[in-house]
Amino acid sequence: MEGSKIIQAINNLFKSVDDRDWEYMQTLFADSVLLDYTSMVGGEPAVQTPLEIKEAWASFMPGFDSTQHHISEFRVKLHGHEADVxxxxxxxxxxxxxxxxxxxxxDTKLEKIDGNWLITYLKLNYDKQSGNLYLPKRARERVSNLQS
Known part of the structure; x- marks a missing residue:
């Protein structure tokens, strides 16, 4: 039962990004989240608030016409009110x-807070990218043009 709720919380995160539902997306995070995309973009992992994550993602993702996240093969390890996935x-x-x-x-960590599984850690383990590798630059330009 708890495993299903944990997987649903993660699915809800990626669906909210694809739907550009930034307000709902923020509710899926704990007050403080360690975000680690360093395997793809370099730098250091950073502790961020849900609002900071929203502002970063909402300043980039709308530059795409759409996105589709496909996640599968979940392995959930429960430790009381905490989970590693x-x-x-x-x-x-x-x-x-x-x-x-x-x-x-x-790799995602969640904590059960007030009855809800909230994301406290989100790490991408980058493998590869394919397709048009210039689309991220075009997406940033499109967002900049919308804000001008």
């Missing part, structure tokens, strides 16, 4: 008929 993920990002795809796996 490993799963496979692919993210397709579309502009017109062009696509940029990121593939890898994720």
């Amino acid at each position: 490993h799963y496979i993920g692919n993210a397709d990002h579309f502009i017109g008929d062009e696509v940029w795809t990121i593939s890898g796996s994720y």
Whole structure:
């Protein structure tokens, strides 16, 4: 039962990103989240608030016409009110008929707070990217043009 709730929380995160439902997305995170995309973008992992994550993702993702996250093969380890989850993920990002795809796996930690499983840690284990590798730059430009 708890495993299903944990997997649903993770699925809800990626669906909210694909739907651009930033307000709902924020409710899926704990007050403080260690976000680690360093395997793809370099730098250091950073502790962020849900609002900071929203602002970062909402300043980039709308530059794509759509995105589709596909996650599967969940392995959930429960430790009382905490859970560690490993799963496979692919993210397709579309502009017109062009696509940029990121593939890898994720490690996510959740904590049960006030009856809800909230994400406290999200790490991408980058494997590869394919398709049009220039689409991220175009997406950033499109967002910049919308804000001008």
